[in-house]
Amino acid sequence: GAVVxxxxxxxxxxxxxxxxxxxxxxxxxxxxxxxxxxxxKQSLMLMATSNEGSKAxxxxxxxxxxxxxxHASLTLSTxxxxxxxxxxxxxxxxxxDGGSRYEQFFGPGTRLTVL
Amino acid sequence: xxxxxxIPAALSVPEGENLVLNCSFTDSAIYNLQWFRxxxxxxxTSLLLIQSSQREQTSGRLNASLDKSSGRxxxxxxxxxxxxxxxxxxxxxxxxxxxxxxGLTFGKGTHLIIQx
Numbered sequence: 001g002a003v004v005x006x007x008x009x010x011x012x013x014x015x016x017x018x019x020x021x022x023x024x025x026x027x028x029x030x031x032x033x034x035x036x037x038x039x040x041k042q043s044l045m046l047m048a049t050s051n052e053g054s055k056a057x058x059x060x061x062x063x064x065x066x067x068x069x070x071h072a073s074l075t076l077s078t079x080x081x082x083x084x085x086x087x088x089x090x091x092x093x094x095x096x097d098g099g100s101r102y103e104q105f106f107g108p109g110t111r112l113t114v115l
Numbered sequence: 116x117x118x119x120x121x122i123p124a125a126l127s128v129p130e131g132e133n134l135v136l137n138c139s140f141t142d143s144a145i146y147n148l149q150w151f152r153x154x155x156x157x158x159x160t161s162l163l164l165i166q167s168s169q170r171e172q173t174s175g176r177l178n179a180s181l182d183k184s185s186g187r188x189x190x191x192x193x194x195x196x197x198x199x200x201x202x203x204x205x206x207x208x209x210x211x212x213x214x215x216x217x218g219l220t221f222g223k224g225t226h227l228i229i230q231x
Contacts, residue, residue: 043222046219109156
C-alpha cells in the first residue's frame with residue numbers, strides 16, 4: 001500500500017494559538033485528499049475534501065475559517081487549526097485518494113491537545 | 116445521509132477462535148467498502164477493500180463479504196491471535212455518477228481483544 005506521513009504526531013498548545021499539521025504522500029501522487037477528525041470513543045468524521053489547486057470543500061458544521069487547508073501539490077497538504085480552543089482537541093488524520101479503485105490511504109494521525 | 120453501524124461494539128475471545136465482525140450501512144448506493152484496523156493512538160491500516168460489484172475479498176486469515184443490496188458486510192477472522200487485538204473499522208465510499216473520489220463514512224468500530 002501507499003505510504004502517507006503526517007507531522008507532527010503529537011502537539012500540545014495553549015488556547016488561542018494556531019497549529020499546522022502536514023500530510024505528505026511519500027510514494028505516489030494524488031489529486032484528492034481528505035481530512036478527518038476523531039474524538040475519543042467516536043468514529044472518524046470527514047472534515048473536508050480538497051483537490052490540488054482548488055479550494056477545499058468543508059462538511060457541514062466544520063468552520064472553513066478555523067480549519068485552513070492548503071493542498072499545495074499532489075503530494076502535500078496542510079491543515080492549520082487557527083486560534084485553537086480546548087474543544088478542538090482531537091485526533092486529526094489525513095488520507096489521499098489512491099486512484100482507480102478510490103481506495104484511501106491514511107496517515108498515522110496527529111493528536112492535538114489544546115490547554 | 117449515510118449511516119454505518121458496527122456490531123458488536125466490543126468483543127473479547129480466546130486465542131484461536133474464528134470470529135465475525137458485522138457492519139451495516141443505510142444507503143446501498145456505495146462505490147466501495149473498506150475494512151481498517153486501528154491500534155490505540157495510531158492511524159489506520161487498510162485491511163480489505165471490496166468494490167460494490169464484488170461479493171468478497173480475502174487476505175490471509177481475513178475474509179470480507181459484501182451484500183450491497185441489504186447494506187451489510189462482514190469481516191471474518193480465522194484462527195485469531197493476540198496480535199489481532201485492535202479496533203476494526205468499516206467505512207463506505209458513496210456512489211457517484213461519473214466517479215470521483217469522495218470522503219468515507221465510518222462506523223464507530225469493534226474493539227477486539229484476543230486473550231492469550
